[in-house]
Amino acid sequence: xxxxxxxxxxxSALLRAYRGQPVPHTPVWFMRQAGRSLPxxxxxxxxxxxxxxxxxxxxxxxxxxxxxxxxxxxxxxxxSDIMVPLAAAGVDLEIVxxxxxxxxxxxxxxxxxxxLRPLAAADVSFIDKAVRLLLPELGGTPLIGFAGAPFTLxxxxxxxxxxxTYATTKALMYGHPALWHDLCERLAQITLEFLRVxxxxxxxxxxxFDSWAGALSEAxxxxxxxxxxxxxxxxxxxxxxxxVHFGVGTAxxxxxxxxxxxxxxxxxxxxxxxxxxxxxxGTRPVQGNLDPTTLFAPWQVIEAEVKRxxxxxxxxxxxxxxxxxxxxxxxxxxxxxxxVDLVHATRPR
Amino acid sequence: xxxxxxxxxxxSALLRAYRGQPVPHTPVWFMRQAGRSLPxxxxxxxxxxxxxxxxxxxxxxxxxxxxxxxxxxxxxxxxSDIMVPLAAAGVDLEIVxxxxxxxxxxxxxxxxxxxLRPLAAADVSFIDKAVRLLLPELGGTPLIGFAGAPFTLxxxxxxxxxxxTYATTKALMYGHPALWHDLCERLAQITLEFLRVxxxxxxxxxxxFDSWAGALSEAxxxxxxxxxxxxxxxxxxxxxxxxVHFGVGTAxxxxxxxxxxxxxxxxxxxxxxxxxxxxxxGTRPVQGNLDPTTLFAPWQVIEAEVKRxxxxxxxxxxxxxxxxxxxxxxxxxxxxxxxVDLVHATRPR
Numbered sequence: 001x002x003x004x005x006x007x008x009x010x011x012s013a014l015l016r017a018y019r020g021q022p023v024p025h026t027p028v029w030f031m032r033q034a035g036r037s038l039p040x041x042x043x044x045x046x047x048x049x050x051x052x053x054x055x056x057x058x059x060x061x062x063x064x065x066x067x068x069x070x071x072x073x074x075x076x077x078x079x080s081d082i083m084v085p086l087a088a089a090g091v092d093l094e095i096v097x098x099x100x101x102x103x104x105x106x107x108x109x110x111x112x113x114x115x116l117r118p119l120a121a122a123d124v125s126f127i128d129k130a131v132r133l134l135l136p137e138l139g140g141t142p143l144i145g146f147a148g149a150p151f152t153l154x155x156x157x158x159x160x161x162x163x164x165t166y167a168t169t170k171a172l173m174y175g176h177p178a179l180w181h182d183l184c185e186r187l188a189q190i191t192l193e194f195l196r197v198x199x200x201x202x203x204x205x206x207x208x209f210d211s212w213a214g215a216l217s218e219a220x221x222x223x224x225x226x227x228x229x230x231x232x233x234x235x236x237x238x239x240x241x242x243x244v245h246f247g248v249g250t251a252x253x254x255x256x257x258x259x260x261x262x263x264x265x266x267x268x269x270x271x272x273x274x275x276x277x278x279x280x281x282g283t284r285p286v287q288g289n290l291d292p293t294t295l296f297a298p299w300q301v302i303e304a305e306v307k308r309x310x311x312x313x314x315x316x317x318x319x320x321x322x323x324x325x326x327x328x329x330x331x332x333x334x335x336x337x338x339x340v341d342l343v344h345a346t347r348p349r
Numbered sequence: 350x351x352x353x354x355x356x357x358x359x360x361s362a363l364l365r366a367y368r369g370q371p372v373p374h375t376p377v378w379f380m381r382q383a384g385r386s387l388p389x390x391x392x393x394x395x396x397x398x399x400x401x402x403x404x405x406x407x408x409x410x411x412x413x414x415x416x417x418x419x420x421x422x423x424x425x426x427x428x429s430d431i432m433v434p435l436a437a438a439g440v441d442l443e444i445v446x447x448x449x450x451x452x453x454x455x456x457x458x459x460x461x462x463x464x465l466r467p468l469a470a471a472d473v474s475f476i477d478k479a480v481r482l483l484l485p486e487l488g489g490t491p492l493i494g495f496a497g498a499p500f501t502l503x504x505x506x507x508x509x510x511x512x513x514t515y516a517t518t519k520a521l522m523y524g525h526p527a528l529w530h531d532l533c534e535r536l537a538q539i540t541l542e543f544l545r546v547x548x549x550x551x552x553x554x555x556x557x558f559d560s561w562a563g564a565l566s567e568a569x570x571x572x573x574x575x576x577x578x579x580x581x582x583x584x585x586x587x588x589x590x591x592x593v594h595f596g597v598g599t600a601x602x603x604x605x606x607x608x609x610x611x612x613x614x615x616x617x618x619x620x621x622x623x624x625x626x627x628x629x630x631g632t633r634p635v636q637g638n639l640d641p642t643t644l645f646a647p648w649q650v651i652e653a654e655v656k657r658x659x660x661x662x663x664x665x666x667x668x669x670x671x672x673x674x675x676x677x678x679x680x681x682x683x684x685x686x687x688x689v690d691l692v693h694a695t696r697p698r
Contacts, residue, residue, distance in 0.1 A: 167642045167677055174646030214598075217618050217640060219657075249563075251600035252619045269566055270601045291566065293516045297523030308568075328516055 009142035009204040014075045018205055018242035018264050020285050020318040026310060027074035028343040029144070030336060031246075031288075032326030033067035034079040037333055040066050050095035054084045057129035064130070065137055070333060071340050074320075075142050075205075076134065078198060080127070082148030082209060083156065085194035086187075088123040089116055091157065099161065106160035108172065110179055116157075119190040121197050131201035142205060144244070145198030149210035150187040150228040151221075152247075157183070166215045173224050184228040192235040199239045207244040207266065208232060210257070214249025214268075221253050226260050233261030244287060248325055254279045269294075269324030273309065277316035285318025292323045295331045295339070302335065306342050314349040358491035358553040363424045367554055367591035367613050369634050369667040375659060376423035377692040378493070379685060380595075380637075381675030382416035383428045386682055389415050399444035403433045406478035413479070414486055419682060420689050423669075424491050424554075425483065427547060429476070431497030431558060432505065434543040435536075437472040438465055440506065448511065455509035457521065459528055465506075468539040470546050480550035491554060493593070494547030498559035499536040499577040500570075501596075506532070515564045522573050533577040541584040548588045556593040556615065557581060559606070563598025563617075570602050575609050582610030593636060597674055603628045618643075618673030622658065626665035634667025641672045644680045644688070651684065655691050663698040 009015060013027040035041055041063055045053055053059050063079040083093055083101045092104040092115075107113065121128070134143055156162070158169040173180045195206050213225060233243050245257050246266025258265055258280035265284050267276040269291035276286050289312070294305045306321075313319030321343045327336065358364060362376040384390055390412055394402055402408050412428040432442055432450045441453040441464075456462065470477070483492055505511070507518040522529045544555050562574060582592050594606050595615025607614055607629035614633050616625040618640035626635050638661070643654045655670075662668030670692045676685065 165642060165677060167645060167679070170640070170642040171645035174643065174650045214619070217621075220640075249598055249619075252624075270563070270598075272566075275601075291519070291569075293514060293519035294523065296516060296520035301523045328514060330516070 006140045008140055009138075012074065012140055012142050012204075014142050014320060015204055015242065017318045017320045018244070018285055023348055025344045026313070026319055026321050026346065026348045028321035028340050029073040029075040029077065030067070030071075030323050030327050031077075033071065033073060033077065033336070034063045035327060036329035037327045037331040037336070038066050038070065039333075040070070050081055051084065051087055054080050055126045057126050057133055060126070060130035061133040061137065064134055064143070067336075068138065068141055071337050072344075073340055075144050076138055077144040077207065078127070078131065078134075078146045078203065080146050082153060082211075085119055085124060085147065085190045086116070086153060086157065089119045089190050091115060101156045101162070103157055103160045106168075107157045107183060108168070110182070113179075113182060113186065116183070116186050116190070118186070119193040121193065124194060124197050127194070127197050128201045131198055131203060135202045143203045145195050145203035145206035145241075147191045147195045147206070147208055147232075149208050149213065149232065149245075150184040150191060151216070151225040152210050152212045153187045153191070154180075154183055155212050166212065170220075173220070177224070180224060181228075184225070185231070188228045188231040188235075192232045195232070195236060196239065199236065199241050203241065205242040205244065206236060207246060210245065210247040213247040213253060213257070216253070218252045218256055221256050226256055229257070229260040237261075246288065255281075258284060264318070264320070266322070267324065273313040273319065274315035283317060285320065286313060286316040287320040288322045288324050289313070290321070290323045292325050292328050292331070295328070295335050299338070302339065303342060306339055307346065310343065310346050311349075319348075355489045357489055358487070361423065361489055361491050361553075363491050363669060364553055364591065366667040366669045367593070367634055372697055374693045375662070375668055375670050375695065375697045377670035377689050378422040378424040378426065379416070379420075379672050379676050380426075382420065382422060382426065382685070383412045384676060385678035386676045386680040386685070387415050387419065388682075389419075399430055400433065400436055403429050404475045406475050406482055409475075409479035410482040410486065413483055413492075416685075417487065417490055420686050421693075422689055424493050425487055426493040426556065427476070427480065427483075427495045427552065429495050431502060431560075434468055434473060434496065434539045435465070435502060435506065438468045438539050440464060450505045450511070452506055452509045455517075456506045456532060457517070459531070462528075462531060462535065465532070465535050465539070467535070468542040470542065473543060473546050476543070476546050477550045480547055480552060484551045492552045494544050494552035494555035494590075496540045496544050496555070496557055496581075498557050498562065498581065498594075499533040499540060500565070500574040501559050501561045502536045502540070503529075503532055504561050515561065519569075522569070526573070529573060533574070534580070537577045537580040541581045544581070544585060545588070548585065548590050552590065554591040554593065555585060556595060559594065559596040562596040562602060562606070565602070567601045567605055570605050575605055578606070578609040586610075595637065604630075607633060613667070613669070615671070616673065622662040622668065623664035632666060634669065635662060635665040636669040637671045637673050638662070639670070639672045641674050641677050641680070644677070644684050648687070651688065652691060655688055656695065659692065659695050660698075668697075
């Protein structure tokens with residue numbers, strides 16, 4: 001007597017929720033679930049620079065699997081860094097611990113664009129390898145592809161380092177719109193290729209992170225950013241995988257981000273899921289919203305917040321439980337496991 | 350034949366706009382107009398630490414006047430730092446250039462509250478002196494009083510330094526609500542006294558800066574913050590001056606911030622003024638919204654944005670032109686002057 005075959009990722013709770021279909025339980029994963037909150041991550045990363053780690057398929061596979069093993073989440077998300085495709089496209093940069101991405105020569109003029117060549121699949125063959133290593137390990141657990149959106153990537157390339165005001169980026173955007181659009185078109189090509197490699201290798205969904213788009217007004221977002229995010233998202237349409245689009249502080253941008261071509265709306269902790277669903281037409285599944293700092297609260301506070309998010313998410317045509325931003329490094333992994341169990345134990349409405 | 354007496358601040362365009370009355374021109378001032386964008390500021394501040402500068406009445410007077418002289422703005426705002434009343438109430442802190450406020454011993458437990466004594470008017474007599482020096486110099490130009498709101502002050506006291514996530518602050522808020530409310534009650538007393546000193550000495554309006562409240566969800570804001578901001582704002586009611594309330598990233602909070610007792614809603618660059626007016630009941634004047642980074646754009650872009658803000662602000666029952674956050678230090682002061690002239694030359698609707 002042989003066991004029935006395990007259902008594939010396409011039948012998973014995550015994919016069903018992303019498609020707005022009924023689910024046996026609310027699926028849950030955490031942005032940055034693979035990372036510094038896990039001691040096993042810190043162990044395997046010890047002494048290995050971030051970009052180097054992202055280029056080693058075996059290590060990417062191991063790190064991507066760690067939170068699936070430990071937390072029992074409903075999805076893996078490919079461990080990578082948003083700067084990986086830019087480094088692969090020729091940009092001289094490094095990820096400085098405690099600071100973030102630092103670009104050796106920021107892009108500020110037309111001549112600088114030459115440093116950004118088109119990305120070919122062969123430039124990121126390590127990604128293809130990592131995904132192919134992951135699939136048999138993951139079995140029925142879906143893998144989400146990962147990439148940064150053109151605005152967020154451009155902000156690092158133009159500022160040269162993380163910024164609080166994006167003043168240099170916006171000055172270039174306002175003052176040199178042709179250069180800005182040229183830059184973002186190149187970034188859209190790179191991002192699209194990076195995601196297509198992941199999906200072609202077997203990722204079942206993608207999440208496009210425009211982490212810092214919330215720094216823009218809706219008018220600026222629509223004029224300077226939306227066309228480029230739309231070009232990435234529409235460029236994935238033929239692959240037939242759900243496309244999640246997420247940013248922080250996007251209260252005023254959600255409708256525009258949905259119009260960019262998102263199938264699923266990622267929401268930070270400021271905008272309730274029911275409001276996000278309503279503002280984006282009431283037709284799209286939603287994901288996110290638990291404030292990552294809630295995980296430092298006593299369990300009874302966490303429990304109440306998890307239940308609030310679950311109840312509120314039921315207003316949308318589909319709900320994937322997640323945080324409103326990435327797991328903070330100081331988070332206790334046991335708390336994440338407890339949240340997963342609570343989400344799974346709560347009957348979806 | 351003697352000249353007619355100059356009208357006092359109460360008849361100024363600023364006060365008229367703050368009261369929702371017709372104005373001869375749209376009044377304009379800039380958050381952080383007194384500061385590092387001005388060479389004359391950098392000159393007088395050279396070698397003088399921030400807190401020390403804030404305690405010298407003659408220097409506060411000079412710095413507060415500088416942008417009024419140079420730009421012809423419709424209001425002065427008292428030059429100070431949000432940490433000034435906390436230092437005066439006994440907290441050991443300094444403003445570190447390039448970093449911000451650093452608190453020697455952060456407040457994390459009930460015993461730490463003893464380091465925060467009630468503020469008495471005598472603790473900030475230098476503020477009373479500065480305002481009294483300013484009034485004759487300002488003539489008919491109104492002076493706006495300045496203070497930080499309890500949440501923003503608490504975030505510095507709990508974190509000990511500027512933060513991106515406010516994780517320690519929120520952990521204390523969620524995990525020790527009694528301690529949190531005790532802390533914020535003390536901060537509300539300090540803030541209220543600090544503002545009452547300014548108004549008693551002659552300030553014609555106040556602006557309460559809850560700069561970082563936008564880090565909170567509306568539910569958390571209402572539970573943990575609103576009562577304390579309301580206690581400050583209601584404690585000013587008998588003085589009869591307009592109370593402006595401002596924060597950054599407050600798209601989801603504007604209605605709640607208005608309910609805290611704001612007469613005028615300050616708005617960052619993400620939320621259009623017409624939307625802010627509508628969300629707060631359509632009864633309150635609005636202020637703000639020009640993205641401070643716009644000032645790095647070519648003049649034609651700035652001009653279009655200034656006109657857009659002016660047209661959009663006309664939807665509210667009163668409009669004071671301002672930026673959506675403070676003037677960035679790299680801003681060209683000549684551009685600020687040009688913006689003032691453009692605002693003044695545009696007929697209010």
